Amino acid sequence: MRIALHTKIRADRVAEYEAAHREVPSELTRAIRAAGVGSWTIWRSGTDLFHLIECDDYARLLAELEQLPVNVAWQARMDGLLDVAHDYSAEGAEAGLPVVWEL
Numbered sequence: 303m304r305i306a307l308h309t310k311i312r313a314d315r316v317a318e319y320e321a322a323h324r325e326v327p328s329e330l331t332r333a334i335r336a337a338g339v340g341s342w343t344i345w346r347s348g349t350d351l352f353h354l355i356e357c358d359d360y361a362r363l364l365a366e367l368e369q370l371p372v373n374v375a376w377q378a379r380m381d382g383l384l385d386v387a388h389d390y391s392a393e394g395a396e397a398g399l400p401v402v403w404e405l
Contacts, residue, residue, distance in 0.1 A: 303356070303359070304356050305360045306354055307397060309351040309384055310351065311351055311384055312383060312384065319380075327376065330376055333370055338357045338362060339363060341356045342356075364389075367390055368391065
């Protein structure tokens, strides 16, 4: 399945956000893959971030990562950089952007 998300970075933290993503902990990337993610791409337009996640089951992904210590630490780091964060709670499974058109 594909999930598209929109998050928003704080305007004064763009460089720090991009630097953080050059050093995502390998323990976290392994956990993301183990939770069924084939790919996760983030694009930035100004302060808007657009994520495309290809995964087996998005709700399962969130459930597996929500309380994982390495993800909790990563989300705490991201919390200081984002105005609108990725929601890892069960309600976050409904946060995907609706498809308007597809070819």
